[in-house]
Amino acid sequence: MATSATLTTTHLSTFRTILDEWNQNRLKTSPIKGFHVPLEELQQSPPSKDALKDVIVAFRTRPPLPNEAADKFHVDPDAKDAPVDEDGQPPVVEFCSGITVTSAEPGVFFAHVPGMKWSGPTLTHKPYEADLAFGPGIENEEVYQRTVVANDMLSLALSGGVGCILAYGQTGSGKTFTMESVEHRIARDLFDQARIVGKRLLLAQGGDPVAAENGDIFEFNVTFLELLGKHASDLLESTTEVDAQGNPVRTEIAVREDKVGSVRPNLISSTVRTSAELEELINKALSHRRTSATLRNATSSRSHALLTISIKNRLLPYADEGQLILVDLAGSERYEDSKDHDKQRMEESRDNNKSLMNLKECVRAKAKMAAEDGFVHIPWRSNKLTMLLKPIFDIESRQPSRAMIIAHVSPHIQDSIHSTNTLSYAAPFKTIPPKPRGPAPYDAKDPRTWDHAKTIEWLTAQFTKHAMKSRQAEWNVKSKAAQLAGKKLKPLEDPVPGQLDLGVDILKICPEGSTAKDLGTLYTPQFVQRCLEARISEALRTDALKNNAVEIIGNLFYLILTAKTRKRNEIMKSRKKLVTEDVYGEAPRIDAEYDQEEFLDAQIFFGTNWQETIMAGYKKAKEEGRVEEWHNGGYGKTVELMLEEYRAHKAAEAEKAEKVGKAEAAVANNE
Template sequence: MASSATLTTTHLPTLRTILDEWNQKRPATKGFPVPVAELRQSPDASKDVIVAFRTRPPLPNEAADKFHADPDAKDASVDADGQVAAVEFCAGITVTSAEPGVFVAHVPGMKWSGPTLTHKTYEADLAFSPDVDNEEVYQRTVAASDMLSLAISGGVGCILAYGQTGSGKTYTMESVEHRVARDLFDQARVVGKRLLEAQGGDHASAATGDIFEFSVTFLELLGKHASDLLESTEEVDSQGNPVRTEISVREDKVGNVRPNLISSSVRTSAELEELINKALSHRRTTATLRNATSSRSHAMLTITIKNTLLPYADEGQLILVDLAGSERYEDSKDHDKQRMEEARDNNKSLMNLKECVRAKAKMAAEDGFVHIPWRANKLTMLLKPIFDIESRQPSRTIIIAHVSPHIQDTIHSTNTLSYAAPFKTAPPKPRGPLPYDAKDPRTWDHDKTVEWLTAQFAKRAMKSRQAEWNVRAKAARLAGKKLKPLEDPAPGQLDLGFDVAKICPAGSTAKNLGMLYTPQFVQRCLEAQSGTALTQDQVKNTAVDIIGNLFYLIITAKTRKRNEIMKSRKKLVEEDAYGVAPRATKEYDEEEFLEAQIFYGPRWQELIIAARKKCKQEGKNWEIEYGITTDDMMDKFRAHKAAAVKEAAEKADLEGLE
């Protein structure tokens, strides 16, 4: 039986003795094979998900302040004055290997003979002991996994910090955010120089390598409510936390999740550092039983990176998420109603995140359709770039699971480590670009996109041209004249009213246009208008009509592809799930079998149940006995049916003689 924190503290001397005996017998801890000063990009950079465990050192007097023994227990530890002794720290987690990472959780329990310890082992890619500082954590996770280069090159990098309230998540994540700010721009300049040199850029441009634009958003998700941490507000609630406008989190018409957040452009490390500090100062914190300044929300920093040299390439993203602390009932039962609701919503979102990771691992391991329920929660909706099965962008995720060092928290630590284990997924099968499909705009190249746009504008120009001719023809008829039939213009002679090359410049595709909001596409069309044949309102209506057609084609293609994927779902084989159903030894017509059941009525099931009981008592095979029982009942039914037919025939013969 698991032990509560109070019971564990009461029996701490006994548990410490058991733990000391275990430590004496275990092998020496394996450290990292490569010192951090000699660290280079590791082979794990090719992995889709990297899992790391971390435990922090105990704070001064933390054990005495946080945990208390039962003074009424007969075996409670007392000092020389007969008072309950101050609680001293006892380790609940032991790191036995740093890489590959191995944590051993010492789970206290109770048996009839007294306190016990169960040593549970959990494995990860990396394990950080309490003496590892933040710089080494950053170097061995973000730097060694080449996460910054991935995002700069148009991929999606995500870093998640998860764990119990008070286990050190925010401490780790804030340090990672500031180190990303420190290194990101230098790394971008290195990549920029390489691209410019490869494309023959001039010496001055190649020297700076400043070809990337960086925009930053910072979102806070408190339960089901999202808000913008970069929004300035002077209004505060009863607890002194700022009150902000709620932001909606939903998909747009083509499936993109883009909350209406303040997007701030940054050009230097100092600007990004300042923005991070500003946002973090706005984050909601509340005192809980485990942490005086507990973060009650998920905080998501998103850095979007655009390549100005290749403006229509996929934009890279760095998503850094400090997840809200998970809580057990024991730690949250004394909260007020609002705190309880927050804890419940946070735990729901964390469980949905786990389900998405499990589904992604299943998708990597087998063929066919696997449903990833990322739409079930706002947290996973915001992480769509990682979970969307239709995404072609390369992605990599690092999850750092944090656990408390105290033995009183080991029960929760095992929950955290068990939660993080499924994140260590098999690498997904490599997927290239979508194959060309004339009906799917996401697969069109630049030339096909220009061809489609030209056809769309030509169709509307022809319609406008025909409408003008109809007006002139009507006027001519009223004047007793007749116009010549309208002839089709020669190729290239039709005035479209727009410069399609400005709407879809070199390198741009239908996929890029599909990412635009409708007002952005309208603005492009206004800027690309040629001549004065169309009024401003006509230009706007034409642009809205065309982008609406493009959205419709994208949605239709997505639906069609999703249906095709659904058809590839492996069908459930009932015999695999439920076993082979018992069958009769003889073959019967389904209609005849139903007639027999109607003939017997309730007696049919009574005979089956009685036969099954007898079979169980005698230890016989039910499948065989079922066949014998049904064969016997069917034989009797057939005999009755034959006798009835014979009797009817004889009666008919007698009536004929009379």
């Protein structure tokens, strides 16, 4: 049986002894494992993109604060064996670790859960696995480098993808501290990374790299939303009105899908051009966020805060906008942490916990989708929080996405029970590597099955179509000019096969060994850049080539998406339908027709005896080998007998009521 925080504190010396013994035995057999790559080497050469996963899980525990254990946890003086000091007073409570990091990568946390048995206090050591584990000695800069930088989140967003980072954990576990540090470091590095990516794109099309240094390639827009229970508001909205608790009162923002399926709340969108502007905006929004005191944290965040940085590529105005979504989730609470809340706060806590559970289902489904080839339903419409995160959960979206979950736990042994809840919540998100499968059978409508030759054939046809369209447009202009001059041009003849100038080297776009599946993993700007680098004809203008490239990669994405949808529908149709008779057997037949209301009233009248009588009749029929006879008539007769008994009872009750009524009427007449 798990113990409360107070009881744990009472037996702290015993738990500390057990924990020290466990640590000594563990270190003899398995030393602590660190990260695979030192931080210095990681900064010089981050992991390859092939090693990245769609969902990454990290655990983090903070160091204890000075005097935190003594201030938050107290000995139960009424306990039978409560410790006392020399003056007979409860001793000062000292810190005892409830979390041990045994491996940093892959991450392994051991949660030490106090318990009580007849023999006395016990400790249960529960292991939990993640991709990364950050102990109390890890600084925020290293957390940022190993999560955001190592997983290429900034380049993903700058290339038209969606990167999402979520901080989850018990109130007071340090998640807001982590998320704010991540936000400020992203503000520090984002514009430098944008200049690098922009310069590379400009050089590919022969432009002036000075424009990239001036930050003219990308446009950055920022929104900051607060979700308090079921109510969303804009943290960038200025207001002077406050409620009874002193919190600012803001206009509620609707969170819903629009006609084209996008979830875009009507928020203030601020354009930022420098790191300093983004820093200032983040500080302003964070100062507006709601906080309240709890038993675990005097300034607990009572809401989910979503910072969204939208990135538009001005060179490719029709390409998808990249996004960075940074989510500081509200602190999860147990009943004993929130039992003193008022009604409104209790409702907010319930709504927060519901949204966290729905988020869990969505992230687990996304991780499962990354590991499996079949259809996986992601219930992102079930809650406003997950609706706001649609870009990373919508399986129909063609934008590449990556999600990072950082689960935070308290370092104190008194919080171990809640720590196990947090780790149990986050550990299943860890993506299982996909099982090795053989090559998919060829399907002319599915680009994922095409070989190099088929891909070259498709790309040639696409660029040929655009070249023919351009050739026809030029002839139309010349023909109109000739008509104005009183002349007539010869009809445009079909080009000699192989002689049409496509303007690009197809083999540079899709080199030997590459296939349509590989091209489908490129971001739109990357494909455009590859086409610009493959240009071999000056007659093909840069703007025209860029537009052609965007349309061609869009067609490829559409074919892949259509193939996925078709395959998913085939899987759904091929699933065996549940036949009730196969599971429960054939339903007993009732020859007579009964009034449904009377049938239900009879069941209520008999209560459990109704089903017991039927089961007794079936059991007897089975013992006598008359199961078929029972289904064909015995069941109906049993029901008919009980209905007759119910009718007799009802008639008797009516007759009794009639007699009582007559007697009362006679008394009234005599009076």
